[in-house]
Amino acid sequence: MNTKLIKTALRNISRNKRRSILSGTAIAVAAMSIVALFSLIEGMTDDMAFNLKTYYTGEVRVKHIDYETYERYNPMHLTVDWESVDRALGDEKTVSTYVPRITFPSNLYIGGSNFGAMGVGADFELEADFQDLASSLKAGRLPQNGTNEMMMGAILARDLKLKIGDRVTVMSTTAARGTNAITLEIVGLFAFPVGALNSKYFWIPLDRAQYFLRMDGGVQEVLIKLKDDVTSRGAAPGIKAAVENIAGTEMDIRPWEELSTTYGMLKMAQMIYNFIAMFFFLLGSTVIINTTMMVIFERMREIGTLGALGMHGKELIRLFFFEGTIISMIGSAVGVAIGIGLTLWLGEIGIDYTDALSGMDFEMSAIVFPKLSVAKTVFVYFYSVAIASAATFIPSRHAAKIEPVDALRYV
Amino acid sequence: MKNRLLIVMTILTVLAPSLLSALTGEEIVRKADDMQIFETSEATGEMIIKDRFGTKVSTFNSWSRGSEESLIEFTSRAERGQKVLRTEDELYLFYPDAEELIRMQGSMLRQSMLGSDVSYEDMTGGKDRVSQYDVELLGEENVKGHDCYVLMMTANVRTVPYPKEKVWIDKETFLGWKAEYYTKSGRLLKEIEILKVEDFDGRLVATETRISDKMKTDTETIMILHDLKIDIPIDDNMFSLEELSW
Numbered sequence: 001m002n003t004k005l006i007k008t009a010l011r012n013i014s015r016n017k018r019r020s021i022l023s024g025t026a027i028a029v030a031a032m033s034i035v036a037l038f039s040l041i042e043g044m045t046d047d048m049a050f051n052l053k054t055y056y057t058g059e060v061r062v063k064h065i066d067y068e069t070y071e072r073y074n075p076m077h078l079t080v081d082w083e084s085v086d087r088a089l090g091d092e093k094t095v096s097t098y099v100p101r102i103t104f105p106s107n108l109y110i111g112g113s114n115f116g117a118m119g120v121g122a123d124f125e126l127e128a129d130f131q132d133l134a135s136s137l138k139a140g141r142l143p144q145n146g147t148n149e150m151m152m153g154a155i156l157a158r159d160l161k162l163k164i165g166d167r168v169t170v171m172s173t174t175a176a177r178g179t180n181a182i183t184l185e186i187v188g189l190f191a192f193p194v195g196a197l198n199s200k201y202f203w204i205p206l207d208r209a210q211y212f213l214r215m216d217g218g219v220q221e222v223l224i225k226l227k228d229d230v231t232s233r234g235a236a237p238g239i240k241a242a243v244e245n246i247a248g249t250e251m252d253i254r255p256w257e258e259l260s261t262t263y264g265m266l267k268m269a270q271m272i273y274n275f276i277a278m279f280f281f282l283l284g285s286t287v288i289i290n291t292t293m294m295v296i297f298e299r300m301r302e303i304g305t306l307g308a309l310g311m312h313g314k315e316l317i318r319l320f321f322f323e324g325t326i327i328s329m330i331g332s333a334v335g336v337a338i339g340i341g342l343t344l345w346l347g348e349i350g351i352d353y354t355d356a357l358s359g360m361d362f363e364m365s366a367i368v369f370p371k372l373s374v375a376k377t378v379f380v381y382f383y384s385v386a387i388a389s390a391a392t393f394i395p396s397r398h399a400a401k402i403e404p405v406d407a408l409r410y411v
Numbered sequence: 412m413k414n415r416l417l418i419v420m421t422i423l424t425v426l427a428p429s430l431l432s433a434l435t436g437e438e439i440v441r442k443a444d445d446m447q448i449f450e451t452s453e454a455t456g457e458m459i460i461k462d463r464f465g466t467k468v469s470t471f472n473s474w475s476r477g478s479e480e481s482l483i484e485f486t487s488r489a490e491r492g493q494k495v496l497r498t499e500d501e502l503y504l505f506y507p508d509a510e511e512l513i514r515m516q517g518s519m520l521r522q523s524m525l526g527s528d529v530s531y532e533d534m535t536g537g538k539d540r541v542s543q544y545d546v547e548l549l550g551e552e553n554v555k556g557h558d559c560y561v562l563m564m565t566a567n568v569r570t571v572p573y574p575k576e577k578v579w580i581d582k583e584t585f586l587g588w589k590a591e592y593y594t595k596s597g598r599l600l601k602e603i604e605i606l607k608v609e610d611f612d613g614r615l616v617a618t619e620t621r622i623s624d625k626m627k628t629d630t631e632t633i634m635i636l637h638d639l640k641i642d643i644p645i646d647d648n649m650f651s652l653e654e655l656s657w
Contacts (some may be wrong), residue, residue, distance in 0.1 A: 070463070077464065109513050148508075169509045176489030177460070177467055177526040181513060212508065214489050404423035 005315065009322035019294065020327055026287035029336065030280040031384045033370025035339025035377055036346075037277070039370040041270055043347070046371055048263055049256075051194050054131045057256040058098070059232040060239055065250045066222070074105060077175040080141045081247060086244040089224065091227055094235040096227045099123060099130045100219035101207045106172035108160065108202075109181070115160055118201045119150075119170060121209020121219075130225060131139075132356030140164040140188035145205040151188035153198035162186060170202075174214040182212045193365035195357045196382030232256055262363055281384050285391030287327075287334075293395040296320065296402075304404045313400035324392025325385065332384040336377060346370045421533060436546035439560050442585040443539055443578075446614055448478045451645045455486075458564075459633040460527045469525050478539065490525060496655045497534050502543040504531075505655045506508070520539040520572075528624035528632040531647070543568050544576065554579045554588045573600060586615045599625045611641050 013020045053059050062085055064078035075332050082100045089098050102121035124142050133142060143149035150170075152162065153182040162168065164186050171181040184204060191198055225237050232255035240253035257263065263338065296303065303316065311319075350367040357366055434442075451474070458469045469490055475481040483495040492507035502520065502587040504513040508606050520532040540546075544564035559579040562610075566574045575593035580586070586608065608617035618639060623631045648654045 073463070075464065107519075109509075109511070112514055112516070114519055167510060169511055169513065171506075171509075171513065173526070174489060177462075177464065178469065178493075179522075179525060180490075180493070181504070181509035183508065183510040345641045 005319050006322050006326075006369045008373070009326055012319075012323055022332035023287055023324075023327045026283075026332065027281075027285075027384060027388050028335030029281040030178070030283065031332045031335025031380060032339040033335075034277040034280055034380050034384070035322075035336050035372075036342050036370070037322075037348070038371050038376045038380065039339070039343035040351070041273055042367070042373045042376065043264075043268065043368050043370040044364060045267070047193075047365050047368055048260075048363050052256050053225065053262050055192065055194060055197060059226045059253075059256050060224040060236045061254060061256065061259060062224070062243060063220070063252040064237075065252050068252060073175055074175055076104060076213055076215075076220070079175060079178060079215055079220055080222065080251060082217060082219040082222070085219075085222050085243055088243040089222070091136045092175050092239055092242050094226055094230045094238060096225045097129045098192065098222055098224040099126045100206060100222050101287055102206065102213065102215065102220040104172050104209070104220075104235050106170050108170040109171055110160055110162070117170075119172065119209065120201055120203045121206045121213070122203055123206040129221070131350055136190045138189045138191040140186070143203065143205050144189055146207055147205060148183040148184045148208060150180065150202045150204045151190050151282045152186050152202040153189045153200065153274040154189045154197040155195070156202065157186065157189050159199065162359050162378060164189065165174060165301055165393060168202075170204075170212075172213060174212075175218065176214045176215075180212055180214065182208070183306040184208075194363060194388070195354060195366040196361045200361070260363065261364060275411070277380070277383065278387065281387040282391070284395060287390045291396055294298075296395055296399045300402070303399055303402050304406070307402065307404035316400045316402075317393070320396035321389065322329070324396070325389040328385050328388030328392075332381050332388070335384070336381045339380075340372060340377060341361075341370045343370045347372065429568075431522050434560075436548040436560075436562050437541050438527070439548070439562060439585070440544070440546050440564065440578075440581055441541050441582045443587050444478075446585050449475070450607075450642045452639065453553075453643055453645065454636040454639040456634065456636040458525065458527050458529075459527070460630075461632070462526070462630040465568060467526070469527075474645055474649055476645060481534070482650055482655075483524070495524070495534070496650060496652070496653055497529070498650060498652075502531055502534060503652065503655060512652060515579070523624075528622040528627070528630055529634070530572070533601075540564060540576075543571050549577075552579060552616050557584075557586075557588055558582045559588060581615075584615045586617070600618070601625060607635075609639060611639075614641075616641070 045115060049397070055366060062080055064080055065074060067078045070078065089095050100123060104119045106117055106119045108117050124133065124145060137151070139153045140151065143151055150168070157163065165186050167179055167183050169183045171179060173393070174180045175273045190203070206219070210217070225241065243252055243253060306316065347369050350369045352367050353364070354366040357364065434515045453474050455472050456470070458471070460469070468487065469485055470487045471483050471485045473481065473483045478495070479499045481497045485491065485493045494505040496503045496505065504515060504517040506513070510573065516533050521530055522531055543566060545567050547559040547563045547565070549563050552559055559581055562578050562580065564576040564578065573592035574595040575597070577591040577593065578587050579589040581588060588604065588605050590603045592598060593599055601624045602625060604621045605617040605619070606621055607617070608615040609618045616639060618636045620634045621631055
């Protein structure tokens with residue numbers, strides 16, 4: 001009986017091609033949009049995770065226990081002892097690489113005026129194992145440890161009209177809660193994927209940062225990358241215990257997922273987008289509901305005849321339900337296929353957010369490459385079919401309630 | 412009629428000395444300014460800075476000439492060799508590791524000096540306040556056992572650090588024991604109070620002062636001067652930019 005109904009449904013679909021195409025297109029557009037949207041969010045999330053782990057927090061971050069509490073007061077004196085952290089992490093089995101960093105707000109004194117910028121003190125030899133710094137160099141070379149050298153974000157250098165070889169005086173608050181200034185030579189210009197890093201930051205050797213900021217062997221944070229077979233949430237407690245045991249003091253040691261509010265927001269956005277997807281499909285489904293209703297009114301005579309010939313209400317529901325389901329299956333398949341194509345294309349060329357992100361301190365790369373998630377794409381397909389099919393129940397039930405006698409009035 | 416005339420004459424006789432000697436607000440401020448201007452001075456000192464993170468001490472040597480020129484050289488470990496030079500028109504910072512002198516101007520002047528409650532701007536105000544402020548004598552009050560004039564000074568130029576100053580000036584010694592600095596709208600910005608003074612041939616000089624920036628919470632800076640010497644010979648080049656870099 002169902003085979004017969006499916007055949008009838010297919011025949012009806014082909015009989016009303018324009019209406020069927022309209023319904024299918026609505027579903028296809030919704031499915032395509034959601035596949036593209038999910039891929040974009042997936043790409044953004046992956047990109048942000050990489051940037052956070054590489055440039056901002058590592059997979060696990062070690063910091064002074066009180067630093068976050070007083071962060072708004074720029075507590076440069078709340079440092080961790082690099083030597084003891086280094087000793088503890090060297091023996092830790094879950095750790096792959098780690099680097100000490102000092103990030104400090106500063107003013108660049110140029111031509112009698114001050115320009116705000118962020119400095120990063122880093123050990124360039126250790127950084128080589130942590131990230132591919134050399135590939136981010138746009139011009140010049142990396143600063144050498146122990147020298148008064150800096151590399152500057154290419155956009156910052158452009159904005160300040162500075163070039164390689166120029167000497168810049170940097171002023172900042174020290175760990176002694178005083179101020180200090182030092183003149184450094186620009187030896188390199190970098191272009192990280194994150195726009196904010198290029199427009200606001202300059203990097204100097206860690207030892208010079210420690211001297212300049214009066215840190216006496218202390219560092220502001222230690223960023224840790226883990227071995228492939230461990231998770232940051234799983235490894236963080238063990239690292240915390242090991243470091244605190246050797247350092248003899250409590251520290252703020254947390255996995256990166258807990259550190260970035262932006263990343264947390266993006267994860268929340270993913271959940272919100274699931275709801276948005278549902279509304280997209282419901283919107284697309286209104287077209288199906290509408291066209292199915294029209295079909296029912298136009299085929300009133302046929303419904304009356306089918307009823308008079310003994311077709312029950314449930315069968316009528318199934319007939320129209322099959323019609324809707326087949327349209328949504330085809331529409332969703334086409335939409336998902338276009339969405340996949342679009343994602344693969346954009347995944348190659350990327351979406352340029354340079355202008356949109358300019359001036360924003362956002363841990364996302366200027367060019368985002370959407371990333372296809374197979375699981376989510378399959379989910380989108382079935383999700384769209386399910387919602388669109390469910391939507392046809394409403395007009396189908398209406399058809400089932402039509403009495404043959406009433407339908408014959410339309411003859 | 413005779414009686415009335417007698418009464419008036421008696422009142423005038425009693426009040427005449429005080430009426431004749433009554434000072435205007437401007438005169439009080441001028442006398443207070445004159446008390447604080449020396450031909451030259453030299454001192455060692457320390458700044459005890461208390462904030463939410465604890466107490467920090469910075470030591471320094473200082474020299475001044477007249478009301479417009481001064482030099483501070485920090486001697487404490489964290490700031491050793493840093494200098495602040497005030498000339499007639501400008502304020503410069505010297506840092507041993509910086510290749511250029513930093514001229515403080517505009518919003519830079521509002522920065523705190525070494526994290527203390529003293530801003531660089533506080534060092535720029537001239538000591539001739541009468542020409543920069545309209546002075547109003549509000550009355551008299553006793554501050555720590557000293558009878559003081561209470562004056563409200565409202566700036567008539569834009570080059571002063573604070574638009575309004577309320578000062579308590581000793582009626583006898585003309586030392587300003589206390590001062591409050593306000594925004595134009597009357598919001599309290601800073602409080603200064605003298606804790607200790609030293610007598611130099613009848614002129615009282617503050618050697619311990621408490622400064623409290625009311626825009627910050629729980630902070631105060633105690634500025635202490637040791638070995639203060641007044642009107643001593645000082646090298647003419649002491650306050651020059653060339654000397655600053657050495």
